[in-house]
Amino acid sequence: MADNVESGVLKEYEKLKNLFQDYTQINNTISILHNDQQISMSPGSAPDRAEQMGALSKIAHRLINAPEIKDLLEKVEAAPSESFSKEDQRNIKLMRKIVAEQNISEDLSTAISNICNEGWEKHTKLRDAGDWSQMKDWIQHSVDTMREVGRDKKERLGFASAYEALLDTFNTGMKAGHVAQELGKMEKSLPGLIREAAQKQKEEKPPVAFSGTFPKEQQEELCRRVLEAMGFDFNRGRLDFISGHPSSGGTSDDTRLTTFYDEKNFFKALIAAIHEGGHGIYNQTLPREWRYQPAGEPLGMDLHESQSRIMEVQAAMTPEFFEYLEIQARDIFNRPDDPALSAENMRKLRQTVAPSFIRVYADEITYSAHIILRHKLESALIEGTLTAEDLPQAWNDGMKNLLGITPPDHSQGCMQDVHWPSGAIGYFPAYTLGDMGAAQFFAAACKDRPEIRSELKTGNFKPLQEWLEENVHSKGSLLTTEEIFVQATGKKLGADDYLNHLSERYLGKPYTAPVSAPILPQQKTPEIN
């Protein structure tokens, strides 16, 4: 009899797994269609594609909200925990999280998809026209809607605040207080670090700029070689050069990367390809036995970003990597004597510190300042202590304080990103959490496998790749982000290793926390350029 009950519950769990597999397959399909849209689709097909994507999202939403799923899940959750392995228990927990997240009112769900669908186009149009008046209203509409989403999630799922609930959508399990604390550490130290690094670079001989053109086909070959060295499997994925924004998507076994390019500067394509390649390799090495199940999916965007940035800014900005890159670049571009292509010169070019208005063009060290500002502003917007009306002033004050510069217009200021207009509030911290995570993983990996850096000289990423697969990728979502960090690095995700890394790389010395009080947004920071 007990056996029968148990086998009944196992059957119900099998059914649940099949339904979640269908859910994953629809999401995978949407991701492949996104890639097709970037690399193949003709422009006049856009309205048809929007309808198609909308229909697939609706079908996925309906699938996950079906009474059948709720019934099965309740039965499975009611069974004694011994009925399932630890991994199955985790999988069931993640199923519940997906169901709970998707279980919002029809009205709210429609409001979110409208903001998401319309936001991208509206953003591009209004930003390019510099139309702040309309953008302001749209951002406020997005903020008000997402606040409601956050509050609803908070009440149902017990988050500390509406903002934490939104944060959790992109950064699974991340606490708002912890994020504020670690970004606070960064905020305290970053202006000083940036100032000192910029000053140090001023005193050095400047690097030689790239000259002439680097043909697209040769850039494609370079990107391909580097990605292959990193461990990206082109037999189960591809890389395309496009005119739009770089991305990674597709599925674990069909991973689609895109990069943009500039004929005058091959770093543009290469860096984006390495970044997206980091995301792609994470996807390709997720645990195969959990494929299509929640436990086999990647964890939050913070962890995902740590895997793109560990390649892009940790491994591929080491002097060892530039030795490998010099050999490849000289060979492919057939420039044996070009001084710009020496390892040391490319390293200097890549590490130039220069505060700028646009986040996506920021250098490694100033990038976090952009995120710190956005995190402050978006949490204030959700809390209601800041309105879209007052955003430009708060933005410009923050830029002045953190980077010492003031944007000449809103298009280069608070209108630049698509995140807020498209409802992706709570996303930005993932970038800097990713940078922290990348530094923390890289430090731990190099400690465990001391050959990691020296092997990069010949483009051998295997030791790093193996460490990442063992400690991060193969975990999928079977562990929490915190468990992954504690098991792999001995501590929770935090800012310390990242600050230390920045100090070592840009100042050549270990990090020491500043003794001064934290810089407040109202306070004037010294000029740094």
Next chain:
Amino acid sequence: MADNVESGVLKEYEKLKNLFQDYTQINNTISILHNDQQISMSPGSAPDRAEQMGALSKIAHRLINAPEIKDLLEKVEAAPSESFSKEDQRNIKLMRKIVAEQNISEDLSTAISNICNEGWEKHTKLRDAGDWSQMKDWIQHSVDTMREVGRDKKERLGFASAYEALLDTFNTGMKAGHVAQELGKMEKSLPGLIREAAQKQKEEKPPVAFSGTFPKEQQEELCRRVLEAMGFDFNRGRLDFISGHPSSGGTSDDTRLTTFYDEKNFFKALIAAIHEGGHGIYNQTLPREWRYQPAGEPLGMDLHESQSRIMEVQAAMTPEFFEYLEIQARDIFNRPDDPALSAENMRKLRQTVAPSFIRVYADEITYSAHIILRHKLESALIEGTLTAEDLPQAWNDGMKNLLGITPPDHSQGCMQDVHWPSGAIGYFPAYTLGDMGAAQFFAAACKDRPEIRSELKTGNFKPLQEWLEENVHSKGSLLTTEEIFVQATGKKLGADDYLNHLSERYLGKPYTAPVSAPILPQQKTPEIN
């Protein structure tokens, strides 16, 4: 009160339309994924893609078999017919057809998808290995399964035979008796026509063969120019050169064509592009107000094939078209004096009659012989009067009778096509019905718009395109195939115009039916080559 009932039924119909729209969107997605598989996907992603396609098919199947659809459909069907416009009534009828077709037992449904999914790979493998022993068992398995499918459909939906039920899957509304009758007319006349045409060509000066190579990029440009002239909208579609088999797919607003190519012979790419372009233009000009609804979808494969063949063999084999092609080809390939590129020479090359073993490489006039044979054999297989065991003998007898040749092995004989091993029994007649339809439409169009042919000299397909859009494409599935033919040409689809066209083109005289008795498969036909 009556108003309330009526508005209730209209609401139910709206719900139904939404569900069928979702169903169409899943099928559209599958079609885009098929194209991605051909033009973008890496080989190692194939197993993942198979799972994805399987999941989407299952989701579509589940959607159409949901009790909700059945309930709504019954309510809508029970309403007085005045509640709906004539077009809506037709749409409801087509909804019922889809539901009835998909309403088969889980076991049979699984058996069909297994045959379809495994059949393609098995066919390529066994054909290339010449393994008839295994192929024979697989074909018999496919035949037995499809016979069961046909019987089930026949009983539920009232077809004359299991074979007619299968025929209807691909050729909506087509009666088995009518197909047998029209193909019988062809069978009676074709061997004589072929013999006479081949004899006539023997007496003429042979055409000059193509020489040298035609670079791929230039062939792409030629195909693009011709497709644009035909009216294919590249803003809502694309054409790719691939190594696999040509196809057309995608959606009405995102139409995907592929073609293969041969550097030595630009006809290979061009002819397939024109053929697929004909399919594509039909898709692109379906009635927009019925998009995503059953009534807005194309009718059967027979009608679809008539739209590819009206371009490929009717319009694009006229002397007028070759005048246009000469100008384009000389310009693009930069061969002002190449005698092979004269209009007259290209026409002769294209119209060379030569019986061959492989259907897909057959010339216009012998092509139908391949179909006549397959139609006879597949109906006998389904009726059970022929087994796979006896297929090779029956095949070779038929080839001898119809074309006067005997395949050297089974790979070039009864193993060549993927249709039977993949369960697509009842499909083959669509090719010749398509040829008949193309001839019938073209004759009617040229009568209505006498400028059609002369305008082709400058690549102006507009008069033809307008006639097709008005008389065929814009009807979608709002009319039956029979209604479309009767309204557009004054008579049912039949062989007469096609036979007349073949006689005019290859013998230069109107068709006259042979006085001799029909040639039976047992009878020996004279040698024709």
